[in-house]
Amino acid sequence: MSLRAPKGVGLAWQPENPALLGRAGSVASAKASSSSKSRGALFRVKGGVARHSMDFPHKNKEMDSCSSQDREDVSSKRSTTSPCLPGIIYPPTTTVGKSTNIFWQECMVKKQDREAMLGQKGCVVWITGLSASGKSTLACALDHALLSRGKLSYVLDGDNLRHGLNNNLGFSAEDRAENIRRVGEVAKLFADAGLICIASFISPYRKDRDSCRQLLPAGDFIEVYLKVPLSVCEKRDPKGLYKLARAGKIKGFTGIDDPYEEPHNCEIVMEIDDGAVPTPSEMADTVISFLEQEGYLPAKQNSNNCSGVHTNIDCEG
Known part of the structure; x- marks a missing residue:
């Protein structure tokens, strides 16, 4: 089953092993419940398997309580966890030469x-x-x-x-x-x-x-x-x-x-x-x-x- 989210809402992936970040294998091996509840849900990756962890609301209290400064901190620092959406992991970025905020994308084929x-x-x-x-x-x-x-x-x-x-x-x-x-x-x-x-x-x-x-x-x-x-x-x-x-x-x-x-x-x-x-x-x-x-x-x-x-x-x- 393909994983879907409501329009304008993305899926977040959190592997137990941070090394899975950005790797196509963590997505390719993902499985989700076929229940209707899985649609528009936030998923957490555990052991390479995507599991439903909570319904993804279009608006929730945690988002409301997140200040604009918090959002700026997430964007600028690319911290591993978001103060706005607990559990979301952002991939680590780096700077090479004049290129900033870039991330090396790994693929399954080596x-x-x-x-x-x-x-x-x-x-x-x-x-x-x-x-x-x-x-x-x-x-x-x-x-x-x-x-x-x-x-x-x-x-x-x-x-x-x-x-x-x-x-x-x-x-x-x-x-x-x-x-x-x-x-x-x-x-x-x-x-x-x-x-x-x-x-x-x-x-x-x-x-x-x-x-x-x-x-x-x-x-x-x-x-x-x-x-x-x-x-x-x-x-x-x-x-x-x-x-x-x-x-x-x-x-x-x-x-x-x-x-x-x-x-x-x-x-x-x-x-x-x-x-x-x-x-x-x-x-x-x-x-x-x-x-x-x-x-x-x-x-x-x-x-x-x-x-x-x-x-x-x-x-x-």
Whole structure:
């Protein structure tokens, strides 16, 4: 039976365990008497079961005796019990940044449930390096390789996000930091959804990358550093940006007049070996092997491997 209240009157829930506050489970498991008396009633949750405790009058003495100051105190302090309506519990609120009076809403479906359904563990593969080091190429090859295995991933690309979410940000140090902060929060949500989130960003400042790492549980942030020399990246220059930077037409370009801070303790380093540049499929293989070893992907059972990924993409991103 659904729980109803008179028009303009809400139902109040009071679990014996305060941890049930705001949790959908406390409502989903609620049961009420089918008697007509339960309509328009105030309910108290005991042990996850909603029980009728009193008829909810449109007007009662306790409400009449509650002063306007009491009501203001309830609104401003969000106290756990109301002086106006004894037994009503308000969920605890908090302030984060400029957001006030906010409450974290828990849901019945958890990250582990989504991971079990997908057959993988959610995480963030953060690819960092100079412009033209091959970040976007690796991200797309890895995304394709995962799809070929029946696994769900999504690529967050630096330029792509600047077309929308971050189109109000420039390339000053402050804007770069905010750009990465936003991306870190989005990547965290993808990982919580059980996806393998592949973030491809120059992300030149170490502290910004480390801040993103701190958003996730230990081990769920996998930093991949494409250690390609500036001379190689500049020689590639697929977008002509290095030429513009050298000509002074682009200011604050990473590697030219703005620094790139190498990772100190990244999980994977890709670099040129004796002048040989690894192919996109080889780089994807390396990341997938790491994901398997760390338990984010189940070991593949058949003979197919990532070498089947299309590699007709120049290593430029």
